[in-house]
Amino acid sequence: MARIVLGAGASVAVYKACDLASKLAQAGHQVRAVLTPRAAKLVSPQLFEAVTGEPAGVDEFAPQRRGAMDHIELATWAELLLIAPCSAGLLSRLALGLADDLVTTVAMALPAGRPKLVCPAMNPHMLDNPALRRHLATLAGDGWRVLEPGSGHMACGVEGKGRLPEPAEIVRAVAELVRS
Numbered sequence: 001m002a003r004i005v006l007g008a009g010a011s012v013a014v015y016k017a018c019d020l021a022s023k024l025a026q027a028g029h030q031v032r033a034v035l036t037p038r039a040a041k042l043v044s045p046q047l048f049e050a051v052t053g054e055p056a057g058v059d060e061f062a063p064q065r066r067g068a069m070d071h072i073e074l075a076t077w078a079e080l081l082l083i084a085p086c087s088a089g090l091l092s093r094l095a096l097g098l099a100d101d102l103v104t105t106v107a108m109a110l111p112a113g114r115p116k117l118v119c120p121a122m123n124p125h126m127l128d129n130p131a132l133r134r135h136l137a138t139l140a141g142d143g144w145r146v147l148e149p150g151s152g153h154m155a156c157g158v159e160g161k162g163r164l165p166e167p168a169e170i171v172r173a174v175a176e177l178v179r180s
């Protein structure tokens with residue numbers, strides 16, 4: 001069992017991240033959720049706190065922040081970093097090494113060698129975009145394990161590839177990484 005930081009971007013699939021957090025906690029993992037500010041407009045961090053029993057974070061500059069430097073505390077605490085769902089915007093910022101919100105700053109501060117799993121979720125055209133493909137290749141080269149999105153009906157009304165894999169599949173991928 002592992003201490004997992006679950007980072008979530010502003011994808012429509014972020015509603016599934018609550019179920020994912022719950023399933024990871026039920027599997028015995030300790031899960032702390034971190035949302036980008038835009039993801040937190042789609043779902044409340046409080047929901048993640050309710051299903052994990054752990055604090056969830058969005059803004060380490062907020063007056064009600066928990067620690068002095070949440071990004072360092074979280075990155076040190078994490079035995080595994082999971083980004084699910086990863087929007088196109090978040091994925092690109094991770095690949096570029098930007099540290100402009102709590103999710104990307106935790107990723108930057110993660111000690112070398114800790115496993116990192118990213119689960120992209122986006123419209124098929126976004127997934128096919130050459131810039132996105134370049135950023136995905138960069139992440140793979142930087143040691144991220146990339147879980148391929150699934151195909152099927154998308155919330156935006158099109159059929160294609162880009163769906164967040166089901167939470168059970170992500171839990172299995174986490175278990176493999178924890179074992180390895």
Ligand SMILES: Cc1cc2nc3c(=O)[nH]c(=O)nc-3n(C[C@H](O)[C@H](O)[C@H](O)COP(=O)(O)O)c2cc1C
Nearest residue numbers: 009010011012013036038039087088089090121122
């Ligand atoms: C309701 C809604 C759903 C969205 N779903 C997705 C999505 O599934 N994938 C994606 O890459 N962007 C999606 N977007 C666009 C992103 O939210 C937007 O690019 C945002 O800037 C990304 O923020 P982030 O980098 O904090 O994740 C969606 C936007 C809205 C309003």
